[in-house]
Amino acid sequence: MLPTYPYAGRTYTFDPAAPIDISLPLAPGADQVSCFWAEPVQFDTIRVGSFVGSVAQGGSTNYQRVHVTPHGNGTHTECYGHISPDPAVTLNQCLRRFLFVARLVSVAPCPQPNGDLVVMLTDVQAALATQPDRSLPEALVLRTLPNDLPKRRRQYSGTNPTYIEPALAHFLVEQGVEHFLLDLPSVDREEDAGQLLAHHAFWQYPAAPRCGATITELIFVPEEAADGLYLLNIQITSLELDASPSKPILYPLALVPLD
């Protein structure tokens, strides 16, 4: 028998043995996704006296230091601490739940007169309208089209990547979406003179900060996942920082028919 999860007055089942991992791996080297001019991930072998933290080099154990840039090296989740001067606003304090109902929606960005590619509110609304149940749960996963595999390794820095229309962020707030996940480096334009309009809109910062709300960037949603409803598990590290490398996992939700 499969476990059930309640949503909107109905009961859904999911299969814990059928996870869809929508995170990108963090690995050393230049062949990994990268944005905002981050240095590649680096693992350094620790040496203390005669000890070497490498079994391959004769040590008893592998023992390495990790050099990682959460916003630039791969899938990461952030809280409004990303745009606040307060160092106490950390993701580890803001994110207190880890299981959510999510809707996956796929949308192509729209070329703008200045050449920018932008995911527009009306296109997200149109994509939602094609789904049998249009309701927006507490999480929205945005897959941009085309969903090409090179996206998993793209070097985004200096390429003016696709971003979202701030009106889309406002819409998500109105709809009560607390967790927004997308396969882009940022919800905002790479270079916008520090405006970060969509970040500010999504977190309602500084007027009324949505403390529990998170944005997860640089996900990759495999083709096998169809648009629809999922159970979403967001796993993070307990770093007391505005952001953490993260591992979002989707489980397809199946509606249990009423008898």
Ligand SMILES: N[C@@H](CC(=O)c1ccccc1NC=O)C(=O)O
């Ligand atoms: N667009 C911003 C920079 C920015 O958004 C940013 C810079 C470094 C690391 C992450 C960033 N944004 C991520 O969402 C600016 O032009 O100041």
